[in-house]
Amino acid sequence: xxxxxxxxxxxxxxxxxxxxxxxxxxxxxxxxxxxxxxxxxxxxxxxxxxxxxxxxxxxxxxxxxxxxxxxxxxxxxxxxxxxxxxxxxxxxxxxxxxxxxxxxxxxxxxxxxxxxxxxxxxxxxxxxxxxxxxxxxxxxxxxxxxxxxxxxxxxxxxxxxxxxxxxxxxxxxxxxxxxxxxxxxxxxxxxxxxxxxxxxxxxxxxxxxxxxxxxxxxxxxxxxxxxxxxxxxxxxxxxxxxxxxxxxxxxxxxxxxxxxxxxxxxxxxxxxxxxxxxxxxxxxxxxxxxxxxxxxxxxxxxxxxxxxxxxxxxxxxxxxxxxxxxxxxxxxxxxxxxxxxxxxxxxxxxxxxxxxxxxxxxxxxxxxxxxxxxxxxxxxxxxxxxxxxxxxxxxxxxxxxxxxxxxxxxxxxxxxxxxxxxxxxxxxxxxxxxxxxxxxxxxxxxxxxxxxxxxxxxxxxxxxxxxxxxxxxxxxxxxxxxxxx
Numbered sequence: 001x002x003x004x005x006x007x008x009x010x011x012x013x014x015x016x017x018x019x020x021x022x023x024x025x026x027x028x029x030x031x032x033x034x035x036x037x038x039x040x041x042x043x044x045x046x047x048x049x050x051x052x053x054x055x056x057x058x059x060x061x062x063x064x065x066x067x068x069x070x071x072x073x074x075x076x077x078x079x080x081x082x083x084x085x086x087x088x089x090x091x092x093x094x095x096x097x098x099x100x101x102x103x104x105x106x107x108x109x110x111x112x113x114x115x116x117x118x119x120x121x122x123x124x125x126x127x128x129x130x131x132x133x134x135x136x137x138x139x140x141x142x143x144x145x146x147x148x149x150x151x152x153x154x155x156x157x158x159x160x161x162x163x164x165x166x167x168x169x170x171x172x173x174x175x176x177x178x179x180x181x182x183x184x185x186x187x188x189x190x191x192x193x194x195x196x197x198x199x200x201x202x203x204x205x206x207x208x209x210x211x212x213x214x215x216x217x218x219x220x221x222x223x224x225x226x227x228x229x230x231x232x233x234x235x236x237x238x239x240x241x242x243x244x245x246x247x248x249x250x251x252x253x254x255x256x257x258x259x260x261x262x263x264x265x266x267x268x269x270x271x272x273x274x275x276x277x278x279x280x281x282x283x284x285x286x287x288x289x290x291x292x293x294x295x296x297x298x299x300x301x302x303x304x305x306x307x308x309x310x311x312x313x314x315x316x317x318x319x320x321x322x323x324x325x326x327x328x329x330x331x332x333x334x335x336x337x338x339x340x341x342x343x344x345x346x347x348x349x350x351x352x353x354x355x356x357x358x359x360x361x362x363x364x365x366x367x368x369x370x371x372x373x374x375x376x377x378x379x380x381x382x383x384x385x386x387x388x389x390x391x392x393x394x395x396x397x398x399x400x401x402x403x404x405x406x407x408x409x410x411x412x413x414x415x416x417x418x419x420x421x422x423x424x425x426x427x428x429x430x431x432x433x434x435x436x437x438x439x440x441x442x443x444x445x446x447x448x449x450x451x452x453x454x455x456x457x458x459x460x461x462x463x464x465x466x467x468x469x470x471x472x473x474x475x476x477x478x479x480x481x482x483x484x485x
Contacts, residue, residue, distance in 0.1 A: 012188030013181070020180035028173040035169070036162040043133070043158045047151055048115045050083060051137035055149035058088045059141040062096065070097035077151065084132065085152035091145060101152055103134040114138075119155055131155040194218070198229060210237040274331040275343035275377040276400050277316070278407035279307060279350055282370045284324040290367070300324060303354075303369060306469055310349045313465045314342040319394050325407070329395055332382045340377045340421060344429055344451060345458055347373045347415045352462075353469055355413070373415040374406030375451075377424075402439065406448065409437055419447035429454050 054073060061069040070088050077086040078099035085100030095102075103120050116136045121129045133155045139147040197214055204212040212233055214226045281287075281303070288296045300321075307326045308318050316330040316339075328346065331339030350371055358368040378399030385392055402418065410416045422431050430453040436445040454462060 012191060013185040016184035016188060017177075017181045020184060021177050024173045024176050024180065028169045032162075032166045032169045035165040039158050039161050039165070043153060043155070044117060044135075046082070047117060047133060047135035047153045048137070050077065050086075050153075051115055051135040051149050051151040054086060054088070054151060055137040055139035055147075058149050059139040059146055062088065062090065062139055062147045063141055067096065073097070074099045082153060083151055084154050085134075085150075087150045088139070089148045089150065091147050093148075096147070101132065103132070103150070103152060131159065194226070198225065201229060201233075205233060205236065210240055270382055271379060272332060272382045272395070273339075273378070274329055274380055274382070274395060275339045275375065276319075276380070276395065276403040277311075277328040277330070277343050277347055278325060278374045278404050279328070279347070279371050280325040280373070280407050280410075282372050282412040287367055287369075299369070306353055306473075307350060309469055309472065310346050310353065310465065313349070313468070314346040315339075316342065316346060320392070327394075329382075332395055341425055341428055341454075341458070343375055343377070344415075344417065344421075344425060345454055345462060347375055348451065348454055349462055349465055349469075351413060351415060352466055356466070356470060357473075370412035372407060372410035372412055374403050374408070374410055375415065375417045375421065376400075376403035376406060377421050378402075402446070405437075405439065409448070415451040416448045417451060419449060422449040427455070428457065 054077060057073050058070055061067075061073070074086045074088060074097045077083050083100070085098070085102050087098035087102050088096045090096060101122060103118065117133055118136070119131060119133045121131055131154075132152055134150055134152045136148055136150050138145050139149055194216065197216065201212050201214050210233060213230050216226055217223065218226065291299070304321055304326060307328070311318055311328045314330065315334065315336055316328050317333060319327040319329045319332075321327075328343070330336060330343040330346070336342065350373065354369060354371050358370070361368050376399050378397070380395045380397030380399050382395045383393065385394055385396065406416050406418065416434060417431065419433075422429070429451055431449040431451045434448045434450050436447050438445045
């Protein structure tokens with residue numbers, strides 16, 4: 001079974017090695033074949049030359065029947081270690097003189113006018129066969145054929161020389177193949193190293209490290225690839241920064257929905273059943289006159305940060321901040337069948353948190369911060385309002401307007417709801433009737449209730465959420481102290 005990941009350096013090394021081995025093997029076979037052919041040609045040329053020369057020298061002694069001279073000719077050739085045998089025959093095939101080994105010439109066509117070569121075998125002393133080649137040349141005197149000369153050479157020596165040459169070529173090919181393989185692996189590693197850099201950078205991008213860059217300058221295709229990767233990473237970093245900033249100006253849920261549907265920026269307006277909470281700082285105008293602008297900004301940022309966290313703990317979203325007032329919506333972007341109770345619980349959490357913070361503010365000699373909160377549930381329209389150049393996702397409707405009116409009617413540290421909402425949550429919240437309030441445009445006044453707390457079913461979660469917010473404040477103060485130090 002093949003591994004799931006095969007390094008490209010290994011693939012390149014294998015391909016380059018196969019190509020080099022194929023090339024070296026082909027070259028080795030070509031050289032070996034040429035070497036064998038060259039040795040065979042040299043042997044044929046040498047044997048033919050010796051046979052022709054012996055025939056020329058022996059033609060006159062054959063006619064004169066000078067046996068002594070013939071024996072001297074064959075004896076002289078026998079001294080050459082390359083020649084295993086030589087012989088001189090008459091035209092009828094009668095042996096006149098011979099030295100060394102001789103072939104059987106019963107089938108030799110002595111009437112031939114050219115040099116003939118015939119391979120044959122003899123057994124050596126150890127019983128192994130030895131291949132020989134006999135060359136027969138016609139001996140002629142003044143154009144008249146008078147006999148034949150035979151020279152016998154060892155073909156085994158030629159074969160051994162060819163084998164030695166082939167072995168040398170094979171060993172050289174193997175050695176070159178090993179060197180070529182090492183060179184191919186080194187070269188493939190060099191070629192694949194930039195790809196490894198690109199792969200590591202891609203993995204870093206996948207882990208969220210968008211600041212990763214490939215700091216290499218090349219003037220080839222990989223250089224263009226690295227430049228493209230760096231531009232892509234810069235674009236992703238810029239996109240991530242824009243998304244983070246965008247999420248701070250609108251609700252995260254709204255930001256996610258907009259970014260998920262970039263081709264359709266305008267979210268579809270739709271009627272919903274939701275709950276709206278308005279939380280306003282009481283007496284903020286008078287308080288801000290006694291504070292520096294930086295202190296006012298710091299105060300609003302601190303409390304709005306708490307409100308945003310409290311809203312998120314109960315599944316709501318911050319619709320907007322209006323001056324010192326926060327508008328929260330529950331059940332708008334996500335289905336929440338318990339949005340009314342979650343909204344009331346969030347309001348109680350904000351009031352209890354403000355009370356805890358005011359104790360510390362009194363101890364530090366700072367002015368206290370009190371909230372008045374109005375809550376209302378009902379039908380409303382959720383979607384984008386504004387122009388194509390600037391839009392805002394919000395909820396509008398009579399229920400929203402009534403929630404804002406209830407907030408303006410509440411006193412400091414008071415959370416008020418309308419009678420219909422109290423009737424729905426009567427078994428889950430603690431509230432008391434306040435009064436009836438006339439509403440402009442409505443003939444019937446609205447009964448309002450003041451919320452004190454929620455019943456024990458939701459107290460455990462409420463106290464846990466309150467502790468989370470207080471702990472976050474403690475961590476923030478510790479971090480600020482370390483920064484100032």
